[in-house]
Amino acid sequence: MKTNKTPENLQLVIFGGTGNLSRSKLFPSLYSLFRRGKLPENLTLLGLGRRYSNESEYLNALSRKAKNVLSNYSKEIWQEFSRDISYQRFDFRSQDCYRNLRKKLKKADDSSASLTSNLIFYLAAAPQHFGTITEFLAKYGLLKSEEESWPRVVFEKPFGYDLDSAVRYNNQVRNFVPEENIYRIDHYLGKQMIQNIFVIRFANALFEPVWNRNHIDNIQIISTEKSGVKKRGRYYDEAGAMRDMMQSHLLQMLAMVTMEPPVDMTPECIRREKIKIFKSLASPNPENIENELVLGQYVSGSIEEKSVQSYQDEPDIRKDSLTETFAALKLQIDSLRWQDVPFYLKTGKRLGEKRAEIIVEFEPSFHPALEKNLNPDNSNILRMTVQPKEGVSLQFNAKKPGKKHKTVPVNMDFCQNCKKNFNSPAAYEEIFTGLFRGDQSLFTHWQEIKHSWQFIDSVKKSAEQADIPIISYDAGTRGPIEADRLLEKDGRVWWDEVKSYENI
Template sequence: MDRKIDSPCIMTIFGGTGDLTHRKLIPALYNLFHEGMLPQGFLVVGVGRKDKNHESYREELKASVEKHSRFKLNKDVWELFSQKIHYYRMEITHSEDYDGLKSYLNSLDTSFSTEGNRLYYLSVAPSFFETVTCNLHAFGMAENNSSWQRLIIEKPFGHDLKTAQYLNKIISEVFPQENIFRIDHYLGKEMLQNILVIRFGNAMFESFWNSRYIENIQITSSETLGIKNRADYYDSSGALRDMLQNHMLQLLALVAMEPPASIDAKSIRDEKIKLLRSITRNNLGTIKENIVRGQYSDGAIGSREVPAYRNESGIPRESNTETFIAASLMAGNFRWGNMPFYLRTGKRMRQKITKVIIEFKSLPEILYFKEYKGMQPNLMEIRIQPSEGVSFSFNAKKPGTHNEIANVKMDFCQNCSLEHNSPEAYERLLADALKNDQTLFTSWDEIEASWMLVDNIAQLWNEEKPDFPNYKPDTFGPPEADELLAKKGHKWWNE
């Protein structure tokens, strides 16, 4: 984040008393303020239905900042920052309450010279997206005339292609596309942003970044936890909609896209869209053979027993919602040819990790090396979370008289020494929204392309009853996920 935010505004958070506001949004804004990134004319208005005043609201947020901020809370900094935080009580489903909100925001404009600029953040359930947006329009709070008004909307953006198209139509009638920020917090992660630099800033990598030199690319995002308190949302979404439709396909697009003409938002988005559309176009007829789903059973993680998904609180006993998905996808373009991309994501798995593995093609077994043991493919690993970094493994002879090969690894750990200085994802994304930079936000065309693929998978699954549960906790998913790669002579790189 190399450019200070100059434009004053009021950031209005609908869902101002919710978990996201406490854990992510306010700590991120405090960190930006701590680093001198926020303009003098900047205010936060938390909107909620609970009966609070400014002081009680600030005290609750202070506790959240103490717990979740990457900076230790500084009393003097907090005192200055907290004066920028205000609370407004209303029911977001009551249209008549928006007139009062408008008057309140206008009064703050006058008192703090925020010039009518607004950043509306919808930290509410998806069922309220339309309600809030339409009321902002009805009460003249999104005119975008002499001042600007922007909208940040959290995922999920629709439940399928049809609902996503409807939601996009509603929102686009109120806000121009350039003022709509569809947030995917994965795109704000430091190492994920670094993928483009690693690819296009190093000739040794970009020269080999194609199917002539790469055997396959694997993208894994796994969790050791279950669904926690998200039963209602998760059972209607599953791993397919919760992870594959957004996070996983966005990761794939960044790894596989063509070099953009420039680093501006439009150029990067254009290349991502081309990649996503090529995947959608070339895999619809082979979904059944290239997609595996799973659901965890009961079992043990270490010494702790955990329930099966169907026994989690709030989950129907006959639920067929998947908690795991593995996919083999191909991009129909010249760079990647018939090379497979393997994606997998799941809950209650052995590791909490998000990573990309690039497996390079093995050299022919020439006579000289037939005597050696331990030869492995060259691997490049890009670690996105919880640790951040890049490693590259290659073959070298073990010292000694035996003909054995050691797998040697060069490793760069990005957050080993920089952990406390690396911005959180929401810091970067909020700062970019305030700067009107959409590079790290998802465009409508990307969402539409990803829903086309996901809808076809969901349609197939609706026609078949799965044999659930089919994998134990503390594993790498169902056996079929290994078979998916084995039939092409590949394996998951789990360690």
């Protein structure tokens, strides 16, 4: 599908508009775009939900949340922004609600004949509602348009809980919405450094010639959090770290960093190469999975000198839950470029540090005369840091001043969001910008969803067959010590736990 320009007139309808995601991420991101003059000229916003009884109550709730989460909040600017926000109490299963929705949208469009072509339905709802919502939208004529690529329907993560549910939800949705009009969210694709991976790889002669098994020893993809499950206990206890993080965010980062160079940078070509990676993920062997996977669950501990409770004591969590809140996985990609290169993925909650990064460790290739002065810490390392800082650093070796034969690792470091007065657009700001103009490179295709679920399901099945234990770890630590041993057995270390060296 060709990328379109952002239309001047647009109606955005958010199902689940009263939920925490909408209040803490979606509307604040739209507000930030409004402040920067990046919203369509005539954009109307409609929140749908059951929590608030009237529009005034809803707008006050949005304002209070925005004030808490936005550093650039201004009461005057928010009031101007919120003039185009309206609210409708809504039950996803009530056909009367869809009739009223159609009437409201026609009134907003000021048209006696038909609805505006530029409609976006954003489903910030649980996936089991996707089929019902799209079916009723179609039944009441809300998915009809004479213009190609409209209306657009957005589906929030997760798209399913396993392959079977994802296939079922996709079949339900595709009965009413063509693939080219579907936008499946993975907000990591909106993060600045994730988008920068292509430029780092393909716009620098320094990297692409050595981006293969001959020069790379291993790649680590890490996303850790200090926070617990917050208000997502009911969902998270059914999902766990493997389904919540690895199936989506971490595998997306893996695909971006390992895909073959696309013919061009169109969404179609990028997706094609990413899908090839998902298809090439080697299924784990149940007989060897204990050497490739570590699962854990946090118990009570301390983070930033504050006591935090155990996972099983969190709201809406079963007291005997065996859901993993930590996962470390070693995997392989069956391709010529990446043959025998191990990939290590790690994610967890209630760890000592919030961090997301991709770490590329290059093969040691030193002159024989210098090898005796080097140690494992002297590896050449490329770090692409996604959060909290955004940037790139390259670790290489140099002579230590004043020491004739002493070689030390040093860093060249670029921090994108460390610049004074620089505000990097938030992920959802980028997601909305791409959505308005129809850029599907920031969204996931069904084939990506399908093959990533196939892989995660195979890992989960192998873990169950091998009876992989859920290891307890104290909140505020690095996670189970077994995760360190996972790499130690291969003669490697997690580079997020190795100190940084002096910048140059």
